[in-house]
Amino acid sequence: MPPSRADRPPRRVGEFDLIERLRRLIPAAGAGVRTGIGDDAAVVSLPRGALVTCDVQVEGVHFRRGTSAPGDIGWRALAVNVSDIASMGGAPRYALVSVLLPPGVPLRDVEAMYRGIGQAARAHGVIVVGGNISRTSGPLALDVTVLGEAGRVLTRGGARPGDGVWVTGTLGNAAAGLFLAHRPRVRVRGARALLRAYRRPSPRVRAGRALAARSAVTAAIDISDGTARDLAHVLDASGVGAVVHLERVPVAPAVVAAAQAAHLDPYVWALGGGEDYELLFTARPEFETSARAVARVAGVPVTRIGEIVPRRAGRWIVGPAGRRTPLRPAGWDHLVTRSP
Ligand SMILES: [Mg+2]
Incomplete structure (x- = not known):
């Protein structure tokens, strides 16, 4: 039986036919786009300053085709860039998507990947205005550039002693989701949300904008x-120190349950897990009074987990019973105790 069209490697579909098929899966037109896909360069406008970021996702380094669904790979490639715009307080607007395709990737998978890109783009009001597809003898790779509109910009360098250290949402969800993805027999209440946090992270665009406005x-x-x-x-970047209070770090009950199944302390995931794509920010004390309003606009809770201190005061995590442990990039694991 001859393979169906969707099973065929894209090379046999023809480049122009392929681009036309993929273009239909992504938002490719909208406000601010004078010329999008199809010319030598896109013509777009951004009324205020522009934020620009790019990030490449490489098979074998950032994902495995065996364990990540093609749609999730596409979603993530766009979402991680949107998150970098969100963390600066910007509004993502346009994306450029370049894909390197090794031989033998079925057209069905390429389309699923673009569908994932399209879903993430639509979810955040992003228009895909251009890109490129090339064959490669190396691994599958997705290189995405996102342009965002800037207003007041939040950088990493503005924290000062006396500021609070805050986070959006709850932490450790993605790490717990990764654990559950590899242990399908483990049953945990709230598992679906954790798996989604890992597979289709949701960048905090509204939160970033609301924070930048304060x-x-x-x-x-x-x-x-x-x-x-x-x-x-x-x-x-700010030249300061910090104290983080472990008991204030927000961890969802589902993460606690998954950590129990993994025989890990949930703070291992909350402080070291990564890929949550929540925002960590610092704010002067008067922010306390507007925290609730920001949470409402952002659609996500915000929690103060610590304070900024002068650089000479160091970097600490305060654990149960007031025990202080140095906060190092991996310093959290000294504090937490692994259950047997
Ligand atoms: Mg970042």
Whole structure:
């Protein structure tokens, strides 16, 4: 039986036919786009300043085709870039998507990947205005560039002693989801939300915009590498120290349950897991009074987990019974005790 069209490697479909098929799966036109896909360059407008970021996802480094669905790979490739725009307080607008295709990837999978890109783009109001597809003898790779509209911009360098250290949402969800994805027999209440947090992270665009609009907010970063590591990036850039209170770190009950099944302390995931794509930010004390309003607009809780201190006061995690442990990018694991 001859393979169906969708089973065929894309090369046999023809480049122009392929681009036409894929274009239908993504939002390719909209406000601000004068010329999108199909010319030598896109013509777009951004009324205020522009934020630009790019990130490449490579098979074998960032994902495995065996364990990640093609749609999830596409979603993630766009979402991680949207998250970097969100952490600066910007509004994502346009994306460029380049894909390197090794031989033998079925057209069905390429389409599913673009469908995932399209879903993430639509979810965040992003228009795909261009890109490129090339064959490769190397691994599958998706390189995405996102342009965002800037207003007041939040950088990593604005934290000052006396500021609070805050996070959006709850932490450790993605790490718990990764654990559950590999242990399908483990039953945990709330597992679906954790699996989704891992497979289809939801960047905090509304939160970033709401935070940037408040002058009390001084710095921000998205949590991609792990809370402790990303906080360290802010401290390095700002030239300050910090104290984090472990019992204030927000962890969802489902994460606690999954951690129990994994025989791990949930704070291992919350502080070291990464890929949550929540925002970590610092704000002057007067932010307390507007925290609730920001949470409402952002659609996500915000929690103060610590304070910024002068650089000479160091970097600490305060655990149960007031025990202090140095906060290192991986320093959290000294504090937590693994259950047997
Ligand atoms: Mg980032």
